Amino acid sequence: MNVRKFIVERRRRSPAGSMAVAVLTALALVATGCGSDDADEQPDGPVKIKVWAWYPAFQPVVDLFNKTHTDVQIEWTNAGTGQDQYTKLQTALKAGKGAPDVVMLEFQELPTFQLTKHLVDMGKYGANDIKGNYVDWAWKQVTNGDSVYAIPVDAGPMAMLYRQDVFDKYGLTVPKTWAEFKEQGQKLKAASPTSFMTDFGANDGGFMTGLMWQAGARPFDYTAAEAPKIGVSLNTEPAKKTMTYWEDMVDSGLADTTAFGTTDFYSGLASGKYATYLAAGWGPGYLQSVAKTTSGKWRAAPLPQWTAGENAQGDWGGSSFAVTDQSKYPKQATQVAMEIFGANKDAWKIGIDQAFLFPTATPILEWDYFLGKNYEFFGGQKVNEVFVPAYNGIGEFEWSPFNSYYFNQLTTAMNQAVSQKSSWPTALDTAQKNISTYATQQGFTVAQ
């Protein structure tokens, strides 16, 4: 129908008529707004796979994939970092539409999405063929027997990144144990009252879990095969030891409590207010974007140990690619998940050089280029000589199938302990109580 002609004609007749047009238009708008799905009819040609991920310098990796594949093409969106993306993803999965084909998920989120049956078992599409490319603990994180729920990409072995210029200025030595870490902190504080040895982000569940992991804490005892049985033990001795230590560091003014990810935190890293940054393998990638001016001033050292000479380590983050149940092309999506990075040296060269990713694929881990790379950001240091041993010391770890809730409870309890100056280990008791109650409410059989 020729709308304009219709309007002109109606206008001569009566005001009610033109209102009718307006109503029809409004109805049409409402209908288009609420009705149509995305047209999923693939044109003849390559299959388009939607990918959500927030890796730094990811565009060239996508371009490389698209250049080297003719039948599959990636459409990449950055849907937010960490929790922001998970919130969007949960909502899209709940709504039944709007989720991508392939999504970047950190290891700790996998059980959650796997339990709600939103992840495609890629084992059916040949994902088990690449099992040999990954170390045991990484493959265990993403599988349940022969069911493969994600393809590991990078890991988050932790290390202590420190400012060489600050250490030189105040004559600090690189601490090997947490006790030494505190001593150096006191030395720094005495020389420069406005400086801190480090910043403790009580708003970051992954960071705190990584530190407790290093001390030997294993908050959850859970595997998909044993569901709905779950062991919850958050307030164990190693966890409390960790929190007691950090409470003391904060009380003594040696560690700051600015929330991670805030402008204040970044400005503290850039200005040298924080002498060290306890970070994961991917940390430098972020430092590059938020503290560019400090390039060349950083060095990496192993995470301080509780017992001198040990190699106890924790993991913070690390991620994988999973395929959602909304994908209409699970086979191609699996291919994308396996090959975006996979063990492809060209892709990984970008990942290593520009994004500071720490690979989980053994061929890359053993690649001379990776091991021998001098990082300009670290003043030419071969930092992987620090990160690789850290990676090897990580050990097994199980996540709960309600990780968002766990992180939220942990950060809520710790944030309150920080802001109300109440006991940190007691905050762990509170989190333990809440999480056990929640798990029971959710229908799990909880063993303390």
Next chain:
Amino acid sequence: MTDPDRSTTTTREEPPGPGDQDRAADTPQRRAGAARRRPRVGRQALAGWLFVTPFAVLLVVFLLLPMAYSFKISLYRSTLVEGEVFAYLDNYRQALGDPEFRRGVWRVIVFGLVQTPVMIGLAWLAALLIDEATSRFSRLFRLAAFVPYAVPVVIGTLMWGFLYSPNTGPLSALTDLNFLSGGTVLFSLGNIVTWQWAGYNMIVLYAALQGVPREIYESARIDGAGPVQIALRIKTPMISAAIVLVTIFTIIGTLQFFTEPLILQPLNPGAITNSYTPNVYAFHQAFSFQQYNYSAAISFLLGLVVFVGSYIFLFATRRRSALR
């Protein structure tokens, strides 16, 4: 009620002005017979319905249907292991007994009791002042006071977040006070809200003052009333209906307090917790913890609180606001 985003956008919309009422119906044509008039009325009724339809459609699609849906899910409980089960009013029972929820409600009530009088008072004072002054300066002042309202809430809050920042903010250089600590952050939030809304409310009150016939002031002056007496005894009672109106909007907005705390939360998550206000709590229950059912129940209870709160206020001021 269900979508927290709506809390600050729709509850404080501009008060409805005198609408375009169809006045044609007031002048019945006496010469025309009843038989000829009836279809006319019918056509006018149709026109009226057509005018209302776009609004009605949007109301149903974007408010009533989502509300019905969220009421439905508020009666269910879904767990990770067992899936969805009908739970009657369990979610409501849980919310009523939830200390976090109660604390949040209590917090916004206390916040409202302090912030609402301060802000309405400021708006009232400013409106009276610029109504009295007739210089070019008053027009400039009017505009300046209104500008914060033109800044989107999110942007305004982010801006204040930078100003409050203990490391990079200019305020921290002037004072040792940390504006984002547990003890002060509620006042900081109150300051943001006041900055954002005082000018808007001032304009509403000023517009009401413009509607007061000037002859009244004339006769008051002849009776010997000074400017202060005129302001307190004549102008204020004359615009009491508008004062009640802006207060109602403020109360509703305050109980649904959401955007500002959510935006400032990352700056001090220890002070602004996930249950800081009922709406923030509902948001986090849904989008951080995936407790959609419980979130819906909280939203409905909050709706009830808003309804009751507004009603109590209207009832208490019914003499003043001509709402008998």
